[in-house]
Amino acid sequence: MRLLPLAITKVDDHEACVGAVTEAGEWIRPEPVATAQVTAADSPFRYWHRTEVPLGPSAEPDARPEDRAVRGAPVLDPASYVPPEERPALLERLCAPDAEAAVGGARRTLGLIRAQVLDVTVRRATGGRAFLRCRFRDGAGAEYDWIVPEIAFGARVWPHVHDGRLDPPYRAGLLESLRGADTFLTLGLTKPNDRFPNRFGGCHPLVVGVHAAVPDRAAGRVGTPA
CATH class of the missing domain: 2.40.50 (OB fold (Dihydrolipoamide Acetyltransferase, E2P))
Structure with missing residues (x-):
């Protein structure tokens, strides 16, 4: 699924959170996301770039409506930059x-x-x-x-x-x-x-x-x- 992050936050030194929208405007929260992953120079999650993320249903018992389980490595699409x-x-x-x-x-x-x-x-x-x-x-x-x-x-x-x-x-x-x-x-x-x-x-x-x-x-x- 192609996601455009509009929220990238740090929970602690290990855990981060990404809130994003699909091309259809649906809000999605891929989980888990590591702090090192979003703070790296080559992070796959960047504002104003879309990222392809393999997702599945969340298995968490207290999952929120937007929560989805990450099923593979996220890949940023450099050509998707929003000017x-x-x-x-x-x-x-x-x-x-x-x-x-x-x-x-x-x-x-x-x-x-x-x-x-x-x-x-x-x-x-x-x-x-x-x-x-x-x-x-x-x-x-x-x-x-x-x-x-x-x-x-x-x-x-x-x-x-x-x-x-x-x-x-x-x-x-x-x-x-x-x-x-x-x-x-x-x-x-x-x-x-x-x-x-x-x-x-x-x-x-x-x-x-x-x-x-x-x-x-x-x-x-x-x-x-x-």
């Missing part, structure tokens, strides 16, 4: 109207929305681990504040975190760039852990992909960063 000018229309076609429509618990645990990013912060969890968080407003006007485990966003932001705090000048510039773009967020739900009953079926909601369509006013078009 920046084509990305906004692709993202628009995949958009749900709001967060609850995008990730509806037992019905759907991966989705995409257009969002207004209100803030990006660093916060420590109960166990002491620090996380990047994104506060955003969805199309229904609801506000959320979710952890962002996405690898690409972390690579961009973590170098500017010092003493547990995001550098104020960098934070201001980051927010300005996200607010000046049409920003799309890929949302995902963990498997239910029953520790946090919520509107998402007890699953932990996450921002698993950040995609900003930046206006090119001089050329009169938009695109997204590579």
Whole structure:
């Protein structure tokens, strides 16, 4: 099956997660995926490239609707590159109207929305681990504040975190760039852990992909960063 990744996250030093769409627009989560596999220079999973992945039904008893078992080596198709000018229309076609429509618990645990990013912060969890968080407003006007485990966003932001705090000048510039773009967020739900009953079926909601369509006013078009 040919997949276009729109979420590439790190669970820990060993386990990663990829959320992708098929050419028909179906959301798929291939499993298992290793952290070393998605962080390698020759990773078969890259944004804006399609990857052929042999898949089968998930055998996990708590599988989510999009979960599929990887049955062979994923192979990236270099010729499938989606150029920046084509990305906004692709993202628009995949958009749900709001967060609850995008990730509806037992019905759907991966989705995409257009969002207004209100803030990006660093916060420590109960166990002491620090996380990047994104506060955003969805199309229904609801506000959320979710952890962002996405690898690409972390690579961009973590170098500017010092003493547990995001550098104020960098934070201001980051927010300005996200607010000046049409920003799309890929949302995902963990498997239910029953520790946090919520509107998402007890699953932990996450921002698993950040995609900003930046206006090119001089050329009169938009695109997204590579």
